[in-house]
Amino acid sequence: MVGQVAPENIANQDPVTAPTTRRRLWCYDVVAGAVLLASFPAVHDVKSLLTAPYWADEAWVALSVRFPLSDLPITTSSSPLGWSFLLRLVPDDDDLRVVPLVFHLLTVLAAYLLGRVLAWPARGRAVLAGFICAAVVLLLPAQQIRHDLKQYTADAAVSLGLLVLSASTEQSWSRRRLSVLTAAVAVGMMLSHVTAVVAPCVFGGLVLVTAIRRQWRRLVEVISCGIGAGLIIAAVYFGISGRGRNDQMQQYWVANFPTVAELPDYLQHQLDALMPLIGVSGPLVVALIIAGLLTVVRWARPATAVAMLLLLPTAIVLGVGEIYPLLETRTSHFLLVAGAAAAGIGIVGAADLATSLTRRALPAGGRQAGTHLVATAAVSALLVGGFAFTNHRWYRFDQNESFYYTANGVEDVRSATEYVTMYAAPGDVILVSNLAWYGFAFYSRETPLELVAPYGNTVGFYVDLPGRSDVIRVSDRNAEAIRRNLELGIQKAAERGPDSRVWLIRSHIIGSEAKAWQEVLADYQVQLVTDGLEPVALITRK
Structure with a gap:
């Protein structure tokens, strides 16, 4: 009959998305989204992040925008091609960190949608679940150190985005939604390499649940789209992304x-190292993640729960297979964020279940729907508030060495380069340490650059300064190379004239290289001419 809902579709219609309520939901979502966006600068010091100098690993990424678009397949190196292309859309190359910050925001919004799209029995609980899920992702300590000019925030955003599309497909099954999911894999592969990790988990969850339900026609559709997504992943990897995989990177x-x-001991060691970035004890986070997965299943998104469950085992297989680094702080950032999203859903799910059980024990007068939402929200807010208070020192921190190392704020090749550019005389010689080279090249703004590729390092390319005969790059990070290049610089300065000086710019001096520099410089006269994080020095023989 016209105007009636087909019987077979009634069971699949979510209460929170019924036509009579759907039109009223947008205002709640807008308010929740606005609060989350307003909270972002309260947690992250956006101004400092955008104005801080690029550190060593960021510098070569920033340099990629200085070369023609035709060189992008070379200069993107280990970064996804599409992500590197987005950098070129930023008007000022000193503001490139706006790209990872935008993905930070998208991660929070994707977390909201992930909690929101479950088949909650009331719209208030749906909005609450989305908000709490997003808040936990926003407040996660791991999120506070991922502001650097790398693709790791895109990894998190794409991962949650694919999970949202999985849940959306479960919400209202159609070939169109499956096609959107497949297309998202294509876009995701250009923005994030971990798409190749998450997408098989998403399609695996859909295949498993559809097969268990014996929905054979849907199963054929899922398998077909899954094969298409797999072909897309293979094409992008072997055609583009695989270029960044080299012996040095391995x-x-x-x-x-x-x-x-080695796996049992390795997992224990890595998980212990990651616990400060998670912000709660191991048993508690495991309990919340399990609660989250059960909540996703409870509210009619079992395939999405399976996908989330498969993420860690898939990462383990890829790590043992020497395909993708396992549980490393940066490369596994998407796992930490996905776990936080699951835990956020678990908080609301546990609070909702506890409230339901409590209401059943109350007299009829105390069982109003409004009290259920208020009680669930209060318990959820209490738990998230405790999480935020426990980890408050992570938020808007500059650099707290007692917490966790991040290169933002502890390296400053920009100031050193600008100082030497201003005060070096025409006959002087400038010596640049090995890992300061890309930063020096980037901040030597008026100097023409020459791309040298392929090049035998992890980056895969080198930058030459053909017009700068006054500059010497220290060829390696050991004492022998340091001493040889120091002597070369002093000799070159002597050839240029009696008043020529040797300037030294160093950056990212860590580990054995720090000891090598200390050993070599003990035989020279070192005069520090600037203060700050990485001071400039004048070098002469004793």
């Missing part, structure tokens, strides 16, 4: 590729 991550025999 060697860099070798410590994060455990063997099967």
Whole structure:
């Protein structure tokens, strides 16, 4: 009959998305989203993040925008091609961190949608679940150190986005939604390499649940779209992304590729190291994640729950297979955020269940729907408030060495380069440490650049300054290379004239390189001419 809902569709219609209520939901969502967006600068010191100098790993990323678009497949290196392209849309290359910050915001909004799209029995609980899920993701300590010019915030945003599309497909099954999910995989692969990790989990969840329900026609549709997504992943990886995989990069991550025999101890060690970034004790976070997965299943999104459950085992398989670093702080950021989202849903799910059980024990007068929402919101807010208070020192922190290392705020090759550019005489020689080179090249703004590729390092390319005969890059990070290049600089300065000086710019001096510099410089006269994080020095023989 015209105007009636087909019987077979009634069971699949979510109460929170029924036509009579759907039109009224947008205002609640807008208010919740506005509060979350307003909270972002309260947690993150956006101004400082956008104005801080680029550190070593960021500098080569920033340099990529200085070259023609045709060089992008080379200069993108280990970053996704689409993500690197987005950097070129930023008008000022000193503001490139706006891209990871935008993905930070998108991650929070995606977390809201993930909690919101479950089939909650009332719209108030749906909005509450979305808000709490997003708040936990926003407040997660791991999120506070991922502001650097890398793709890790995009990893988190794309991962949650794919989970949202999975839940949306479950909400109202159609070929169109499956096609949107497949198209999202294509877009995601250009923005985040972990799309190749998350997408199989998403389609795996859909396949498993559809097969268990014996929905054979849907199963064929899911498998077809899954194969299409797999072909897209393979095409992007082997055609574009695989170029960033080289022997040097593999060697860099070798410590994060455990063997099967090493796996138990490795997992224990890595999880212990990651606990400060999670912000709560291990047993509690496991309990909340389990509660979150059960809540996702309870409110009619079992395939999405399976996808979330598969993320860690998939990451373990890829780590043992030496394909993707396992539980490393940066590369596994998406796992931490997905876990936080699950825990946020678990908070509301547990509070909702506890409230329901309590209401059943009350007299009829105390069972109003409004009191249920208020009680659920109060318990959820109390738990999230405790989480925020416990981790308050993470928010808007500049650099607290007692907490966790981040290079933002502890490296400043920009000031050193600008100082030497201003005060170096024409006959002087400038010596630049190995890992300060990309930053020096970036902040030497008027100097023409020349791209050298392929190049045998993790980045895969090198930048030459063909017009700067006064500049010497220290060729390696060991004592022998440091001493050889220091002597070369002093000799070159002597050839240029008796008044020529040797300036030294160093950055990202860590580990054995710090000891090497200390050993070599002990044999020279070192005069620090600037203060700050990484002072400039004048070098002469004793």
